[in-house]
Amino acid sequence: MTPAFSFTTHDVENQPEIMSPYNLWSCDNLLKAAVKLNGGQHAEQLLENYGHEVGHQLMDAGEQANRHKPIFQPFDRYGRRTDTVEFHPAYHELMAAAMKSQVHAYSWRNPSQAGAHVVRAALLFMHYQADAGTSCPLTMTHAAVAVLKQSPNLPAFWTQKLINGEYDPRALPAEQKRGLTLGMGMTEKQGGSDVRRNTTQAIKQPDGNYHIVGHKFFFSAPLCDAHLILAQTENGLSCFLLPRILPDGQLNQVRIQRLKDKLGDWSNASSEVEFQGATAYLVGEEGQGVKLIIDMVSLTRLDCMIGSTALMRQALVQALHHTQHRVAFGAKLIDQPLMKNVLADLTLEVSASLALTMRVAKAVDLASTNRHEAGLSRIATAIGKYWICKRAPAFANEAQECLGGIGYVEENIMPRLYRQAPLNSIWEGSANVQCLDVLRALRKEPEVKTALFDELNTAVGKNNAYDSHIKTLITAFDEQETLEVRSRLVIEQMALALQGALLLNAEDQQMAEAFCQTRLDKQQGLVFGTLPPSVPFDEIIKRGMLKSYTNSIK
Structure with a gap:
C-alpha cells in the first residue's frame, strides 16, 4: 500500500520571533541613566x-520611508518647472511626530531649563533609531536657530516658526x-570641506537683498522652507538665508539638478543644485560667513x-534579541562564552559612547555661563565626533554578524543600520577635519586644553590604568613638530580618556573597570569580542538589555 505523503517540508523552529514594539525610553536603562546623570530627568514624561x-509607530514608518526613496519631480504635467521631491507618506509621518515632540526645538523652547540640550539629545537619540534620514532636516532646523538668533535684521517669524511651529510640508511662502x-x-565641487574655495557669488540688489549665482554639490533636504548657504561677496565669504518659495508665491531660482544616489540615508533627499539669480537674505555681516556657520556646525556635529x-x-538591541532566542550547538547563543565576549564588548562601546555624547550635550547647555563647560564643549565635540562616528561602521558589522546570514538580508533593519553607519564620519567634516579642528583649538584657544584636562583630572586616582593613560596623554603634546601626523592616535587617546573618566565618575563601577581594563x-x-576572561560578561550584557528582557538571561 502506498504511504501517504506529507507536503509539509519543514516547520520553522529555532528562529526568533520578530521583536515586539517597545518603549525606547522606559526600556533603555543605559539611556535613562545617562540622561539623569547629565540633568535631563525633568522631562521624563515627554x-x-x-x-x-517611536517604538510602536515610528519604527515601522522608518522602514517604509527607506523602502520608498524620494522621487525627483522637476516639472509638472504641463512642463512647468516645479523642482519638487515626492516623499512617501511615512516620511511625513516621521517628520510630523518628531516636530510635535520637539526633537528639532526642545532646547530652544526651554532655554532657561537646565539640561534642555540633554533632553533634546535623548529625543533625537530615540528618533534616529527609527529613521536616520528625517534626522537630517531635524538636525539642521535645530542648529540653524543658533545662526538666525545672531541676525536681528531678519523678520522675527523665521526664528519663531522654526522654534514653535509644527510640521507643514505645503509649498507656501514661509x-x-x-x-x-x-x-x-x-560645499561645492571644487572645495568640499574647504569652503573658502567656494565660487558661488552673492550680488547685492538695490532693495538690500542679494541674488545668488553658482552651485552647491550637496544641498540637503531640498524641500526645506529655506537653506543657509555660503557665497562670496565683495567682503568675502558670507552667510545667507535662501528661501524656497518667495513672498509672492513664486519658486525661487534654485534648480535641482539631480538627487544623490546614496549608500544609505535613503528616506532623505540630498541634491545638487544651481542658483540662477536666486533671492537670498544676508545673515550677519558680509565676510563673516565661516564664523557664523561654526555655531551651527558645532551643534550638527x-x-x-x-x-x-x-x-x-x-x-545592539537587535543582536541581543536574536542571540537570546537562537540555539546553536546545544545552547542559546547568548549563553555561549565567545558570543558573551562579543555582546559584552558591544555593550561597553555603547555605554561609553552614550556617556560622552550626553556629557557634551550637558556642556553645550552650560557653555554660555560656565567657562569650563564652554571650553569642554568646544574640544569634546570634535573629539567625540571623530571617535564615535569612526566606531559605528565596525560596530554595526559586528552586531550584524551576531545574526548571521539573516543580518545581511534587507527584510530586517540591520542592513539599513550598516549602510547608515559611515555617514556621520563623513558629514560635517571627515575624521581628518575633526583632528585638524582639535589641533587648531589647542593652538589658538589654550583654555580648551585646560578644560579638557580639568575634566580628565576628576577621575584621577580611581583606576590605575586610567591614571597611567592620562600620564601618557600628557606627553603626547611634547613633540609639536610631529603632532599633526600623529593626531588621529592622539585624539583617539583623548576620546578614550574622556569616556573612561565619565564611566569612572558614574555609578556603574563594573562597567568603568571593564572599560579601563580593556x-x-x-x-x-x-576587533570586538576580544575582552579578557576576567571581564564580568553577564553583568555587562544585562546593562545593555532592554528592561523587559533583562531577566531572561542567566
Whole structure:
C-alpha cells in the first residue's frame, strides 16, 4: 500500500520571533541613566511618551520611508518647472511626530531649563533609531536657530516658526506656514570641506537683498522652507538665508539638478543644485560667513555623535534579541562564552559612547555661563565626533554578524543600520577635519586644553590604568613638530580618556573597570569580542538589555 505523503517540508523552529514594539525610553536603562546623570530627568514624561511612539509607530514608518526613496519631480504635467521631491507618506509621518515632540526645538523652547540640550539629545537619540534620514532636516532646523538668533535684521517669524511651529510640508511662502524647516548648502565641487574655495557669488540688489549665482554639490533636504548657504561677496565669504518659495508665491531660482544616489540615508533627499539669480537674505555681516556657520556646525556635529550612538544602540538591541532566542550547538547563543565576549564588548562601546555624547550635550547647555563647560564643549565635540562616528561602521558589522546570514538580508533593519553607519564620519567634516579642528583649538584657544584636562583630572586616582593613560596623554603634546601626523592616535587617546573618566565618575563601577581594563590597559585585540576572561560578561550584557528582557538571561 502506498504511504501517504506529507507536503509539509519543514516547520520553522529555532528562529526568533520578530521583536515586539517597545518603549525606547522606559526600556533603555543605559539611556535613562545617562540622561539623569547629565540633568535631563525633568522631562521624563515627554521622553516616555516619545519613546512609546517611536517604538510602536515610528519604527515601522522608518522602514517604509527607506523602502520608498524620494522621487525627483522637476516639472509638472504641463512642463512647468516645479523642482519638487515626492516623499512617501511615512516620511511625513516621521517628520510630523518628531516636530510635535520637539526633537528639532526642545532646547530652544526651554532655554532657561537646565539640561534642555540633554533632553533634546535623548529625543533625537530615540528618533534616529527609527529613521536616520528625517534626522537630517531635524538636525539642521535645530542648529540653524543658533545662526538666525545672531541676525536681528531678519523678520522675527523665521526664528519663531522654526522654534514653535509644527510640521507643514505645503509649498507656501514661509510667512504663511504653520512651521518651518531649514536645510543647508555649504560645499561645492571644487572645495568640499574647504569652503573658502567656494565660487558661488552673492550680488547685492538695490532693495538690500542679494541674488545668488553658482552651485552647491550637496544641498540637503531640498524641500526645506529655506537653506543657509555660503557665497562670496565683495567682503568675502558670507552667510545667507535662501528661501524656497518667495513672498509672492513664486519658486525661487534654485534648480535641482539631480538627487544623490546614496549608500544609505535613503528616506532623505540630498541634491545638487544651481542658483540662477536666486533671492537670498544676508545673515550677519558680509565676510563673516565661516564664523557664523561654526555655531551651527558645532551643534550638527553633536548630532552626528547622537546619531552614531543611536545607530549602535539599535544594532545592539537587535543582536541581543536574536542571540537570546537562537540555539546553536546545544545552547542559546547568548549563553555561549565567545558570543558573551562579543555582546559584552558591544555593550561597553555603547555605554561609553552614550556617556560622552550626553556629557557634551550637558556642556553645550552650560557653555554660555560656565567657562569650563564652554571650553569642554568646544574640544569634546570634535573629539567625540571623530571617535564615535569612526566606531559605528565596525560596530554595526559586528552586531550584524551576531545574526548571521539573516543580518545581511534587507527584510530586517540591520542592513539599513550598516549602510547608515559611515555617514556621520563623513558629514560635517571627515575624521581628518575633526583632528585638524582639535589641533587648531589647542593652538589658538589654550583654555580648551585646560578644560579638557580639568575634566580628565576628576577621575584621577580611581583606576590605575586610567591614571597611567592620562600620564601618557600628557606627553603626547611634547613633540609639536610631529603632532599633526600623529593626531588621529592622539585624539583617539583623548576620546578614550574622556569616556573612561565619565564611566569612572558614574555609578556603574563594573562597567568603568571593564572599560579601563580593556580600552586603556590594552587588554583586548583590534576587533570586538576580544575582552579578557576576567571581564564580568553577564553583568555587562544585562546593562545593555532592554528592561523587559533583562531577566531572561542567566
